Amino acid sequence: MERLHSGREGQTASNLLAGKEKFRLLIDARSEESIPLSFSEPRPRGGNIFEFLVHAHDRVGTTVEILSVISKHNVNINGSYSTSTNESKTFYKTIFCEFANADCTVEQLALEIKKLPPTIDVKTANVSNAIFGKFLFPMVWRKNQRVMLLEMVPFLKAEKNLVRLLGSGGETMMFEQGRIYAKEYLAPFQEFALKGEQPMLNNIVESFRSTGLGLLALWRYTRGFVVIVGSPPLIDDSDFQSRFFLGIICGSLEYVYHNSLQIESTEYDKTKDELVINFLEGPQPKA
DSSP, X not given: OEEEEOOSTTOSHHHHHHSSOOOEEEEEOOOSOOOOOOSSOOOOSSSSEEEEEEEEEOOTTHHHHHHHXXXXXXXXXXXXXXXXXXXXXXXXXXXXXXXXXXXXXXXXXXXXXXXXXXXXXXXXXXXXXXXXXXXXXXXXXXXXXXXXXXXXXXXXHHHHHHHHXXXXXXXXXXXXXXXXXXXXXHGGGGGGOXXXXXXXXXXXXXXHHHTTSOEEEEEEETTEEEEEEESOOOOSSTTOOOHHHHHHHHHXXXXXXXXXXXXXXXXXXXXXXXXXXXXXXXXXXXX
């Protein structure tokens, strides 16, 4: 195990887990298989590709009706995804269609889909020479909160450059900003009326998985927490760890347990691709 940052000798998380300290497993979201989720997939490869955006009423069988019309014309579906609009009980379905062997034109297929009873509107675009889809914007999730999709490596390199310029002050700043971000991000979770620490913790861990931050396992012991992050956000030269990311984990735990934390040690296991963090619990903050 390669240690990147550590606290006092003998106090690293891996030593704690292997020692006599009593630990209570709170949650473990790691899995043996990772299936990538594409938020905004570039259009599929192939020639003569058209993107169809179908706006339709959300009712049983609508998607089957749409796909049946497409398949009967020997149009190859290279990819699709749906976006729900819960307020109006309608949805948008993006379908990438390859017409290499089709027995109809794009216009004919669009007209036939539009005649289906649940269909509201159909738009099409030639994406044969495009990288991304043409229609959907902006990206939203969780009650239409807008999100931005940033590639991990350029973001981490930007943070690394900031730390290089500002030194330890840059590390402290990014850690604190991650801490603040976590608490701002988690505040709307209260709208879901989650009762108790465990439901909140479960949803936080699932949000880390859903947003690509990592797969978390969490233990509690007398002096704090040990967190293992599977597939953590790292760049190739793994001597650098994102202080912003560590701050998000710290702020998330502080939000749930209402206590201040500090990092005692962090270690990265290359063979398992896991980051092991030991958080020490501080005094109860004053109201």
